[in-house]
Amino acid sequence: xxxxxxxxxxxxxxxxxxxxxxxxxxxxxxxxxxxxxxxxxxxxxxxxxxxxxxxxxxxxxxxxxxxxxxxxxxxxxxxxxxxxxxxxxxxxxxxxxxxxxxxxxxxxxxxxxxxxxxxxxxxxxxxxxxxxxxxxxxxxxxxxxxxxxxxxxxxxxxxxxxxxxxxxxxxxxxxxxxxxxxxxxxxxxxxxxxxxxxxxxxxxxxxxxxxxxxxxxxxxxxxxxxxxxxxxxxxxxxxxxxxxxxxxxxxxxxxxxxxxxxxxxxxxxxxxxxxxxxxxxxxxxxxxxxxxxxxxxxxxxxxxxxxxxxxxxxxxxxxxxxxxxxxxxxxxxxxxxxxxxxxxxxxxxxxxxxxxxxxxxxxxxxxxxxxxxxxxxxxxxxxxxxxxxxxxxxxx
Numbered sequence: 001x002x003x004x005x006x007x008x009x010x011x012x013x014x015x016x017x018x019x020x021x022x023x024x025x026x027x028x029x030x031x032x033x034x035x036x037x038x039x040x041x042x043x044x045x046x047x048x049x050x051x052x053x054x055x056x057x058x059x060x061x062x063x064x065x066x067x068x069x070x071x072x073x074x075x076x077x078x079x080x081x082x083x084x085x086x087x088x089x090x091x092x093x094x095x096x097x098x099x100x101x102x103x104x105x106x107x108x109x110x111x112x113x114x115x116x117x118x119x120x121x122x123x124x125x126x127x128x129x130x131x132x133x134x135x136x137x138x139x140x141x142x143x144x145x146x147x148x149x150x151x152x153x154x155x156x157x158x159x160x161x162x163x164x165x166x167x168x169x170x171x172x173x174x175x176x177x178x179x180x181x182x183x184x185x186x187x188x189x190x191x192x193x194x195x196x197x198x199x200x201x202x203x204x205x206x207x208x209x210x211x212x213x214x215x216x217x218x219x220x221x222x223x224x225x226x227x228x229x230x231x232x233x234x235x236x237x238x239x240x241x242x243x244x245x246x247x248x249x250x251x252x253x254x255x256x257x258x259x260x261x262x263x264x265x266x267x268x269x270x271x272x273x274x275x276x277x278x279x280x281x282x283x284x285x286x287x288x289x290x291x292x293x294x295x296x297x298x299x300x301x302x303x304x305x306x307x308x309x310x311x312x313x314x315x316x317x318x319x320x321x322x323x324x325x326x327x328x329x330x331x332x333x334x335x336x337x338x339x340x341x342x343x344x345x346x347x348x349x350x351x352x353x354x355x356x357x358x359x360x361x362x363x364x365x366x367x368x369x370x371x372x373x374x375x376x377x378x379x380x381x382x383x384x385x386x387x388x389x390x391x392x393x394x395x396x
Contacts, residue, residue: 175352
């Protein structure tokens with residue numbers, strides 16, 4: 001693995017000099033100053049700023065050590081920025097090779113053209129800005145105790161979310177962006193009452209902070225979450241059909257099996273899953289197929305709000321583009337409200353109408369997607385946009 005622990009920790013603290021020291025020490029310790037370094041997906045699932053720093057660090061080391069790098073990735077934008085030459089593989093076969101600039105500018109193979117096209121961002125579809133509010137929070141806070149000593153007494157608190165206010169309307173996709181550890185997922189979990197929090201949360205016109213667990217459980221079918229790790233979120237011993245029908249068995253136990261089967265089939269079709277996969281187990285599916293199964297499980301309950309936590313982070317560019325397009329289509333046909341958590345700025349720009357930027361648990365900037373991407377005000381937002389542009393396909 002290219003990104004070793006100490007270097008990664010230093011980068012997360014924004015200490016580039018320390019990161020360079022740790023990275024160089026660990027590379028020489030592990031690889032004995034090689035002439036060739038194989039970097040296998042070194043930036044997968046990293047946020048944009050850490051990704052940019054890792055890639056910059058790699059280029060520095062390569063230049064100083066005069067070594068060759070075989071860089072394996074599914075991110076065509078990163079390839080265009082870092083590679084001199086490119087070999088494009090599809091189903092075990094190299095379908096195209098050449099200078100990186102030539103392949104990005106004039107791809108010859110249809111598969112390469114699809115990869116490059118998938119890396120581009122487009123504007124989100126329109127929505128009614130006066131639509132009804134599905135979920136809103138005001139002054140939401142989540143803090144975790146730090147306990148020390150033999151008696152494990154609380155010595156201080158870490159504010160994972162501090163005074164956040166968010167609004168999501170019917171048919172609207174709201175993006176939450178920020179670096180890893182900024183509080184995005186914690187805030188989403190708190191909104192769904194999966195994490196203890198303070199502040200006001202309103203869902204479908206009802207204040208839900210004061211509700212007991214039984215009352216909240218009745219509302220669960222209307223607020224569903226698709227988690228980042230599809231492998232961990234799916235029961236490995238259950239078939240696709242059983243997984244998609246799991247929510248129905250919990251929330252609508254009196255529904256006849258025949259009716260459940262119809263809903264399961266419709267959910268699979270809505271998520272773009274081949275009906276022939278209904279008896280497959282999760283390990284028999286690709287990453288993109290597993291993410292679609294997780295989506296189908298949520299869709300089966302016909303929710304009003306869908307929280308998507310980094311749903312594209314582990315997928316290749318084609319699978320990412322297909323999933324985002326599917327989400328756009330579902331929103332158009334079902335009027336779904338999305339809370340979309342991601343560090344993929346291209347995906348956020350394509351799907352989301354409104355964006356909140358989080359840093360260290362606080363919302364530092366918010367606005368329409370056009371405002372955030374076209375004219376960011378906060379320096380932190382500017383750094384995110386700049387880092388994302390570094391990893392985007394270069395202009396021809």
